[in-house]
Amino acid sequence: MGRVVLVTGVARQLGGRFVRRVQREPDVDRVVGVDVVEPEHHLGGAEFVPADIRQPDIAGVLAHHGVDTVVHMDVHGSQPAVPGTGNRSSVKENNVIGTMQLLGACQKAPSVRRLVVKSTTSVYGGAPRDPAVFDESTPAKSMPSGGFAKDAVEVEGYVRAFARRRPDVSVTVLRFAHVLGTCVDSPLAAYFALPVLPTVLGYDPRLQFVHEDDAVEVLRQAAREPRRGTLSAGTFNIAGDGTLLLSQCARRLGRPTVPMLLPAIRWGRSLLQSVGATDFSPEQVRLLTHGRVVRTTQMREVLGFEPRFTTGETLAAFARSRGKGLLPPETLARTVDRLATMVIPPREDGRQDEDQDQDQEAGRRG
Amino acid sequence: MADAKVIPFGSPDDGHERRGAHERRERPGERHLRAGPAGGDHGDERAHGGDRIDGDSTPDGEWERKTAQALAFLRRRVTGEYEVDDFGYDRELTDQVLMSLLRPLYEKYFRVEVRGVENIPDEGSALIVSNHSGTLPLDGLMMQVAVHDHHPAGRHLRLLAADLVFMLPMVNALARKAGHTLACSEDAEALLARGEAVGVMPEGFKGLGKPFSDRYKLQRFGRGGFVSTALRAGAPIVPCSIVGAEEIYPMVGNAKTLARLLGFPYFPVTPTFPWLGPLGAIPLPTKWTIQFGEPIPTDGYPAGSADDPMLMFNLTDQIRETIQHTLYKLLVRRRSVFF
Numbered sequence: 001m002g003r004v005v006l007v008t009g010v011a012r013q014l015g016g017r018f019v020r021r022v023q024r025e026p027d028v029d030r031v032v033g034v035d036v037v038e039p040e041h042h043l044g045g046a047e048f049v050p051a052d053i054r055q056p057d058i059a060g061v062l063a064h065h066g067v068d069t070v071v072h073m074d075v076h077g078s079q080p081a082v083p084g085t086g087n088r089s090s091v092k093e094n095n096v097i098g099t100m101q102l103l104g105a106c107q108k109a110p111s112v113r114r115l116v117v118k119s120t121t122s123v124y125g126g127a128p129r130d131p132a133v134f135d136e137s138t139p140a141k142s143m144p145s146g147g148f149a150k151d152a153v154e155v156e157g158y159v160r161a162f163a164r165r166r167p168d169v170s171v172t173v174l175r176f177a178h179v180l181g182t183c184v185d186s187p188l189a190a191y192f193a194l195p196v197l198p199t200v201l202g203y204d205p206r207l208q209f210v211h212e213d214d215a216v217e218v219l220r221q222a223a224r225e226p227r228r229g230t231l232s233a234g235t236f237n238i239a240g241d242g243t244l245l246l247s248q249c250a251r252r253l254g255r256p257t258v259p260m261l262l263p264a265i266r267w268g269r270s271l272l273q274s275v276g277a278t279d280f281s282p283e284q285v286r287l288l289t290h291g292r293v294v295r296t297t298q299m300r301e302v303l304g305f306e307p308r309f310t311t312g313e314t315l316a317a318f319a320r321s322r323g324k325g326l327l328p329p330e331t332l333a334r335t336v337d338r339l340a341t342m343v344i345p346p347r348e349d350g351r352q353d354e355d356q357d358q359d360q361e362a363g364r365r366g
Numbered sequence: 367m368a369d370a371k372v373i374p375f376g377s378p379d380d381g382h383e384r385r386g387a388h389e390r391r392e393r394p395g396e397r398h399l400r401a402g403p404a405g406g407d408h409g410d411e412r413a414h415g416g417d418r419i420d421g422d423s424t425p426d427g428e429w430e431r432k433t434a435q436a437l438a439f440l441r442r443r444v445t446g447e448y449e450v451d452d453f454g455y456d457r458e459l460t461d462q463v464l465m466s467l468l469r470p471l472y473e474k475y476f477r478v479e480v481r482g483v484e485n486i487p488d489e490g491s492a493l494i495v496s497n498h499s500g501t502l503p504l505d506g507l508m509m510q511v512a513v514h515d516h517h518p519a520g521r522h523l524r525l526l527a528a529d530l531v532f533m534l535p536m537v538n539a540l541a542r543k544a545g546h547t548l549a550c551s552e553d554a555e556a557l558l559a560r561g562e563a564v565g566v567m568p569e570g571f572k573g574l575g576k577p578f579s580d581r582y583k584l585q586r587f588g589r590g591g592f593v594s595t596a597l598r599a600g601a602p603i604v605p606c607s608i609v610g611a612e613e614i615y616p617m618v619g620n621a622k623t624l625a626r627l628l629g630f631p632y633f634p635v636t637p638t639f640p641w642l643g644p645l646g647a648i649p650l651p652t653k654w655t656i657q658f659g660e661p662i663p664t665d666g667y668p669a670g671s672a673d674d675p676m677l678m679f680n681l682t683d684q685i686r687e688t689i690q691h692t693l694y695k696l697l698v699r700r701r702s703v704f705f
Contacts, residue, residue: 128532131552132453138552202535204542206454243452251446262535293452295556329445336441343437344430 002029004111005223006067008053008102009074010043011035013183018073018216020044022223032065034058035074053098059105062112069114070106071223074098075155077120077148077187077283088147095151096158103162106169116172116222117159121208121237122149122283123175126290132206134294136175136235147283156235170233172222177239177294180314181212182321187284192318195326197250201259205246205291208239211309211317218305230304237294240311246288249315254325254332262289453553454542457522464544465514471504472511475651476610480512482658488519491558491601492661494565495592497584497689498573500611501634503527504649509565509606510544512656524557525565526550530631551595558599565606566592575620575632581612582697584690590682593664597672597681602661605685607692610654613703615639652703655696659688 005022009015010033023031023044031046033039038050051061053074062070075095099117106112124130125140144150156173163171178188191197218238226232250257260268265285299305309317439462442448450456472478486492496509506525513523526549532538547553549566557564567573572585596603619635638646662685671677 128538129529131550132547133556202539204539243450245450245454248446251444332444333441336437336444340434340437343433
């Protein structure tokens with residue numbers, strides 16, 4: 001008798017990818033995908049159950065399929081890609097009430113053995129008085145006052161309460177840094193897709209990314225029996241190695257930045273939204289002001305997960321998938337090289353190969 | 367160490383000599399290649415060695431080399447292909463730009479004299495504890511330049527700064543890029559665990575914004591949290607005394623209401639500021655001395671002593687006394703405030 005995995009939020013690209021991946025696991029018998037709307041992508045033969053996790057029916061789904069592993073991915077910052085499904089309040093309802101209902105159903109389902117919740121590093125907030133690098137145990141100095149971050153804090157609260165009530169269930173909370181990839185529709189991805197990036201004048205936040213492949217992989221690893229010497233129950237920060245500054249990201253993506261005064265951004269948010277920044281929420285502004293970096297020692301040492309992509313590689317992959325910006329870095333590099341040959345004409349003697357050395361050196365670093 | 371002595375260290379001729387020496391020192395592995403037949407595959411390294419040994423420093427070649435370096439730097443900057451660490455420390459920018467901007471202030475304006483910089487260990491973690499003064503935290507920056515330019519192993523000092531630094535726009539971005547981070551035990555522990563040399567000024571705003579009449583009187587050393595952090599990390603504590611910073615902005619008054627209004631811990635009133643406007647914000651050109659003292663080891667204590675308050679108080683006092691006495695000694699030795 002193999003395992004039965006229930007995945008919520010499969011109408012999203014990441015949820016769909018995870019369903020397709022987890023089905024290939026040898027010990028998984030059946031995968032049940034749950035969402036309000038029918039996913040546009042195929043689920044690789046997994047069973048799709050149209051159910052609203054905000055309704056008590058979800059308990060019936062759990063009991064009917066004899067689910068033993070629940071992967072809750074239906075906590076989102078932005079509205080679903082499908083039109084007509086509401087505004088911020090309905091997103092919040094889906095995040096918070098949906099999690100409550102789902103956890104209530106899990107509590108009543110004796111077959112459930114494992115719960116994996118996709119959370120976010122925004123639960124740490126991010127303020128000037130916070131330490132530079134967040135640990136799993138770092139308390140937020142200033143709690144997120146609203147938006148997705150607050151939802152995530154509340155969701156994690158319910159998950160902790162659930163873990164106390166059902167100590168027999170192994171509960172994993174994965175706090176993801178920003179997931180980027182070819183198909184992920186996150187607010188930050190939408191932001192990076194803008195032709196010109198509005199930034200906060202005088203701030204250069206530090207950012208970390210997770211490649212979507214790594215995100216799917218770590219979810220898969222958390223959803224199964226832990227390997228020897230590792231432990232999957234607990235809370236883990238998930239992020240790629242390394243850190244990038246926003247200015248650096250903009251240069252690597254080839255997108256010019258427009259620094260704006262913080263008050264101007266706060267007032268002009270609605271204007272920006274109409275221009276095309278899909279979700280320029282206060283939380284997004286806060287991220288673009290203070291940034292956020294987490295420590296991933298626990299992920300490596302306890303969960304035993306090594307991301308394949310660093311933060312820089314994730315951004316590079318994302319940049320490739322999104323096409324060139326207005327100021328592609330290759331063009332800029334070529335301009336500088338041309339300038340170099342103009343200023344320092346290559347000579348016949350040893351100087352020339354020194355210049356080449358310089359170029360090669362630049363090439364190595366670049 | 368032997369060839370570090372070959373380098374004319376405090377040579378008064380020009381700053382470039384010293385900087386060149388420093389750049390070379392950054393790559394300890396290539397240090398010895400310099401004397402041999404230019405073996406390094408590193409273009410500018412070779413150019414350096416060549417200049418030095420056969421005296422082939424035609425102004426033209428020098429200029430070309432510098433331009434090539436500048437362009438390579440520019441290329442990396444515009445394409446974003448440089449590294450920052452988790453704290454946002456941009457080492458390349460600090461080495462090439464920020465330190466160069468501060469160096470004139472350090473060498474020409476305050477004419478800083480550095481003593482005992484070799485007391486900072488060549489490798490491994492160390493906590494440098496210094497007095498704090500001067501209304502604006504220029505002393506921290508000068509200490510950073512001093513370690514950057516003069517330490518035989520070319521160490522980089524990572525300063526711990528007040529939260530106000532990270533609230534101000536522009537300042538916070540620059541501070542992060544220069545390797546500063548928030549003065550909290552989490553960050554300090556993380557940096558020490560990586561084996562960095564961390565600079566801290568435990569007096570904080572109490573020292574920075576003290577009235578002119580209290581100059582060179584050390585204030586309370588916070589709650590001494592820095593000692594327990596160093597003890598946990600087993601990092602030696604290097605006391606540091608800075609003379610000269612007290613007089614750059616003689617603070618004769620404090621506009622407290624204005625300070626509260628602006629959210630600053632104090633609002634300085636000096637003989638020139640704010641009366642002369644921005645002109646009054648020019649620091650006085652005092653002559654500085656930065657003295658690093660003998661390191662105090664912290665690794666000999668039994669486990670759990672970081673939570674022993676008596677030991678913490680004693681160690682804090684010991685460090686405070688050391689810095690205070692060094693300050694007095696340096697003051698007696700000083701001929702005048704400005705020369």
